Amino acid sequence: MGTTIAEIPDDCLAMIVRLLNNWEDLNAFSLTCQRWLRVDSSTRGSLRLRCIYTPEASEDYIKYLPRLLARFTHLSSISLAGCTKLTDHGLASLSLNGSRLQALCLDLCLGLTDSGVADISAGCPNLTYISLYRCNITDTGLRVLAESCKSLEHVNLSCTTVTDTGLEALSSGCPSLTTLVITSCTGIRGYGLRHCGELALLEADSCRFSPEGLAHAVSGGSLEYLNLSSPRGWTGGDQLGSIGLRCSSLRYLNLRLCRFVGDESVCAIAKGCTRLKEWNLGVCHGVGVLGWRAIGTDCLNLEILHVNRCRGLCDVGLRALRDGCKRLSVLHISWCRQVTNAGLESFKLARGGVEVRRIESVTLLGLNELLCERKRLASCAP
Numbered sequence: 001m002g003t004t005i006a007e008i009p010d011d012c013l014a015m016i017v018r019l020l021n022n023w024e025d026l027n028a029f030s031l032t033c034q035r036w037l038r039v040d041s042s043t044r045g046s047l048r049l050r051c052i053y054t055p056e057a058s059e060d061y062i063k064y065l066p067r068l069l070a071r072f073t074h075l076s077s078i079s080l081a082g083c084t085k086l087t088d089h090g091l092a093s094l095s096l097n098g099s100r101l102q103a104l105c106l107d108l109c110l111g112l113t114d115s116g117v118a119d120i121s122a123g124c125p126n127l128t129y130i131s132l133y134r135c136n137i138t139d140t141g142l143r144v145l146a147e148s149c150k151s152l153e154h155v156n157l158s159c160t161t162v163t164d165t166g167l168e169a170l171s172s173g174c175p176s177l178t179t180l181v182i183t184s185c186t187g188i189r190g191y192g193l194r195h196c197g198e199l200a201l202l203e204a205d206s207c208r209f210s211p212e213g214l215a216h217a218v219s220g221g222s223l224e225y226l227n228l229s230s231p232r233g234w235t236g237g238d239q240l241g242s243i244g245l246r247c248s249s250l251r252y253l254n255l256r257l258c259r260f261v262g263d264e265s266v267c268a269i270a271k272g273c274t275r276l277k278e279w280n281l282g283v284c285h286g287v288g289v290l291g292w293r294a295i296g297t298d299c300l301n302l303e304i305l306h307v308n309r310c311r312g313l314c315d316v317g318l319r320a321l322r323d324g325c326k327r328l329s330v331l332h333i334s335w336c337r338q339v340t341n342a343g344l345e346s347f348k349l350a351r352g353g354v355e356v357r358r359i360e361s362v363t364l365l366g367l368n369e370l371l372c373e374r375k376r377l378a379s380c381a382p
């Protein structure tokens with residue numbers, strides 16, 4: 001006689017649950033019967049509330065959050081992103097049931113303050129990942145977080161009011177920190193990153209770094225990914241040479257809209273960061289022939305290069321890139337006024353294996369996307 005579905009042991013059902021990636025399939029599984037509901041509750045490791053950034057959905061999830069946490073007792077990952085109505089009080093159940101949690105996303109939980117972060121820190125000491133994009137957290141909350149969650153590896157603080165004081169507490173208290181996102185944190189100058197010896201990825205676009213602060217930020221020497229695009233209030237001129245001196249492991253570098261960058265910094269980076277695979281120099285008007293020659297000569301592992309709207313790029317500089325950069329596979333080049341059609345065709349003929357990507361015109365769809373991005377950046381501004 002064949003085995004019926006009722007005879008399938010719980011451990012086999014648990015294996016089936018782990019293979020279900022679609023949330024609708026998971027819900028259908030748990031609604032089959034009481035036994036399958038129990039198996040799902042004891043097996044599911046992640047919970048993502050579909051708040052879709054609407055107040056109504058947010059309020060419903062807040063109301064049922066304690067029951068969800070009581071049901072799913074083995075969660076290691078929770079996302080409450082978009083629960084704009086969630087308050088410190090609403091997170092009380094999380095602080096009581098979060099000892100197993102390793103990843104927590106609280107993006108756009110606008111009601112979350114330092115008090116709520118303190119409760120989370122006490123109740124979720126094993127966190128390795130936390131995202132606090134646009135939460136009302138200050139240096140005080142960040143310090144408490146660092147003191148309690150010493151295993152943190154990935155932290156997102158984008159569009160918050162934290163300063164170098166809070167970052168220094170974080171970098172000192174979390175020695176395993178490898179990924180830090182501080183996009184649009186205009187209160188940060190870079191000094192607070194002096195103790196981040198293991199930091200491999202730093203997203204710091206739209207920040208107000210100073211030359212000295214940047215030197216501290218890259219002093220750990222372990223960075224592989226660095227985004228410094230769209231800097232605000234930079235007063236140091238062409239002083240990015242510290243990147244070349246201390247970031248020998250760098251693979252990706254984004255300096256888009258760093259209009260102050262010139263040949264001196266580019267030469268230092270090209271010489272010191274020989275492992276670079278992708279470099280974005282879009283709208284870096286100060287880079288001239290010397291800089292392009294340095295890239296062609298020293299960036300032997302470079303695969304992708306962005307030079308859109310670089311006023312200092314001419315046919316001579318493009319020829320230097322053509323004759324060097326032997327591993328180059330993609331070149332983004334649009335609106336470079338000093339590059340002639342003859343110079344570009346010469347590059348294409350000599351480097352047929354390089355994909356040359358150009359934007360010939362701007363469509364209505366493209367303009368709409370630009371406007372949406374502008375609104376997003378404006379909403380991030382503290």
